[in-house]
Amino acid sequence: MRVIIVEDEEPARQLLRKYLSEHSNIDIIAECPDGYSAVMAINKEKPDLVLLDIQLPRLNGFEVLELIDHNPQVIFATAYDEFAIKAFERNATDYLLKPFSKERLTTALDKVRSRLVTETAPATPSAEVSTELAAGMPITRIVVKDAKGINIVPVSEVHYLEAQDDYVMIYSAKGRYMKKQTLKHFEDGLSPDQFVRVHRSFITNITQIERLEPYEKESFIAIMKSGARVKVSSSGYKNLREKLHF
Amino acid sequence: MLHPFVSSLRGRIAFMAGWIVVMAIHSAILVFLFNISITDSLVDSLFTNSVWALFAFGLWYWVRFSDIETGKTFTIAINHAGAAALSVAIQVYVTFSFLRWYAETGSDYQIFIEGSTMGRVIAGIATYLFLSLVFYLTVYIQNFREKLVREGELKSLVKDAELNWLKLQVNPHFLFNSLNSVSSLTITAPEKAQEMIIRLSELLRYSLRQSPSSMVPLEKEVECCIGYLEIEKVRFGSRLSYRFEVTPECLSVNVPGMIIQPLFENAIKHGVAQTPDETEIVAKVVKYTGGLEITVSNTIPSDPFAAAGAGVGLDNIRRRLKLIYGAESLLSISQTDSVFSVTISIPFNQ
Numbered sequence: 001m002r003v004i005i006v007e008d009e010e011p012a013r014q015l016l017r018k019y020l021s022e023h024s025n026i027d028i029i030a031e032c033p034d035g036y037s038a039v040m041a042i043n044k045e046k047p048d049l050v051l052l053d054i055q056l057p058r059l060n061g062f063e064v065l066e067l068i069d070h071n072p073q074v075i076f077a078t079a080y081d082e083f084a085i086k087a088f089e090r091n092a093t094d095y096l097l098k099p100f101s102k103e104r105l106t107t108a109l110d111k112v113r114s115r116l117v118t119e120t121a122p123a124t125p126s127a128e129v130s131t132e133l134a135a136g137m138p139i140t141r142i143v144v145k146d147a148k149g150i151n152i153v154p155v156s157e158v159h160y161l162e163a164q165d166d167y168v169m170i171y172s173a174k175g176r177y178m179k180k181q182t183l184k185h186f187e188d189g190l191s192p193d194q195f196v197r198v199h200r201s202f203i204t205n206i207t208q209i210e211r212l213e214p215y216e217k218e219s220f221i222a223i224m225k226s227g228a229r230v231k232v233s234s235s236g237y238k239n240l241r242e243k244l245h246f
Numbered sequence: 247m248l249h250p251f252v253s254s255l256r257g258r259i260a261f262m263a264g265w266i267v268v269m270a271i272h273s274a275i276l277v278f279l280f281n282i283s284i285t286d287s288l289v290d291s292l293f294t295n296s297v298w299a300l301f302a303f304g305l306w307y308w309v310r311f312s313d314i315e316t317g318k319t320f321t322i323a324i325n326h327a328g329a330a331a332l333s334v335a336i337q338v339y340v341t342f343s344f345l346r347w348y349a350e351t352g353s354d355y356q357i358f359i360e361g362s363t364m365g366r367v368i369a370g371i372a373t374y375l376f377l378s379l380v381f382y383l384t385v386y387i388q389n390f391r392e393k394l395v396r397e398g399e400l401k402s403l404v405k406d407a408e409l410n411w412l413k414l415q416v417n418p419h420f421l422f423n424s425l426n427s428v429s430s431l432t433i434t435a436p437e438k439a440q441e442m443i444i445r446l447s448e449l450l451r452y453s454l455r456q457s458p459s460s461m462v463p464l465e466k467e468v469e470c471c472i473g474y475l476e477i478e479k480v481r482f483g484s485r486l487s488y489r490f491e492v493t494p495e496c497l498s499v500n501v502p503g504m505i506i507q508p509l510f511e512n513a514i515k516h517g518v519a520q521t522p523d524e525t526e527i528v529a530k531v532v533k534y535t536g537g538l539e540i541t542v543s544n545t546i547p548s549d550p551f552a553a554a555g556a557g558v559g560l561d562n563i564r565r566r567l568k569l570i571y572g573a574e575s576l577l578s579i580s581q582t583d584s585v586f587s588v589t590i591s592i593p594f595n596q
Binding site for chain 1: 480
């Protein structure tokens with residue numbers, strides 16, 4: 001079994017190495033001290049299993065999972081118990097609370113082995129559930145990958161989002177980014193003080209709206225500060241009125 | 247409530263003095279308005295008012311019983327009317343009996359006594375009203391004072407509770423991560439594991455020993471922070487380096503316990519933990535005329551992926567400083583492109 005360890009603390013890595021060394025046919029193919037190098041290594045090496053910390057430099061454990069093309073089995077290893085629900089929603093095989101025993105890791109590895117036998121590939125993470133909300137954290141930044149690499153988009157720089165089939169197009173100060181995700185996910189996860197669903201296909205950052213113009217009957221067009229034009233439906237208009245009190 | 251004119255020496259003196267004044271006025275009226283001899287006036291005054299003074303002891307309990315804040319106005323009025331009628335009647339009767347016996351037959355004074363019934367009844371009612379008024383006022387003032395004391399106690403209780411809540415407990419995630427390092431060290435370097443366990447115990451003991459408002463010399467705080475940073479150095483290795491710049495004169499100054507460690511924790515959470523590169527934390531303590539100024543700064547990772555942002559932990563320190571010193575803005579944050587600093591001011595508290 002090919003394993004990648006993603007862990008920023010050296011003593012914790014040492015412990016994992018020691019525990020894993022007592023198992024036969026486990027091959028540690030990479031150790032990554034931060035989230036970014038983890039994404040690169042996982043995409044390159046396509047491991048069977050990733051041992052993943054959550055609080056990591058650069059990209060956190062969940063962001064790493066959003067950015068990888070390959071779907072390995074994941075065992076989370078963290079000192080935080082509050083992310084367990086979110087982790088299992090991401091179809092994690094197990095969730096270890098630090099410090100954990102050798103036996104506890106063995107149990108987790110047994111789960112991995114039985115999954116490897118029964119499933120050809122782990123199910124893809126469900127995008128239906130708003131995982132940020134499940135963990136009680138509003139989205140503060142969006143990570144997206146394109147041909148040039150990984151981009152971090154702070155939500156304050158997002159102008160608006162548009163649903164496009166299975167993807168969401170994110171329009172920001174620095175350009176636009178496409179992410180495989182539902183608009184509902186962003187509607188639930190983004191701060192409702194700043195973002196309003198104005199249309200079946202659009203969410204806008206209300207601080208970026210320049211003005212509203214009437215368009216056909218009962219619908220409007222929001223002219224953004226960037227000059228972009230965003231459709232506003234009659235119910236979207238109602239949402240905006242409630243938020244902006246006009 | 248105890249009888250205020252019996253329970254304390256001050257009460258007793260006030261009570262006697264009050265009656266002496268009343269007796270003096272009483273005698274003066276008899277001497278100057280009715281031309282009674284000084285001796286007779288004094289006897290009249292002394293006896294009449296002594297009887298009233300005895301009544302006054304009982305009247306206190308009657309006033310306490312007829313509490314105007316809880317009782318019905320009508321009931322209280324009836325109570326007092328009855329008590330007034332009874333006490334005036336007894337008082338006038340007793341006084342009359344005594345003074346008649348005392349007065350020489352046929353003297354001017356005897357004639358005066360015989361004609362003074364109406365005056366004595368009116369004076370009796372006035373005395374009753376006056377006494378009740380004084381007693382109600384006393385009750386009111388006592389209640390008011392007690393209320394002030396209770397409110398003061400309550401306020402300090404609330405403040406203590408809030409401080410308790412804000413008191414920095416060692417962050418459980420820090421504890422679990424450290425224990426994980428210990429777990430690793432037991433295998434790779436057992437003697438270092440022991441060292442780390444001792445450091446952790448010292449830190450825990452220090453933090454448990456602090457009460458919400460306890461003050462410790464800065465030296466102890468610095469020791470605690472060094473212990474904390476050494477534990478974190480085991481976890482983060484070369485990613486963390488630190489430096490203290492403290493002038494020796496500051497070391498003996500008293501500061502609130504566990505007030506500096508959260509600043510380091512904040513620097514680690516938002517600096518060191520965000521980048522795989524090295525982060526330096528610098529603590530500077532300087533003395534100025536009004537107190538100490540403690541600054542903890544950390545280098546900001548130049549990493550485009552690092553998540554920025556200050557911690558909620560800082561709000562707790564701000565609130566705690568405000569509760570202890572009653573002053574706003576004892577904590578300030580500043581940031582340049584490469585350095586994030588938090589400064590707290592500890593006023594000298596003489």
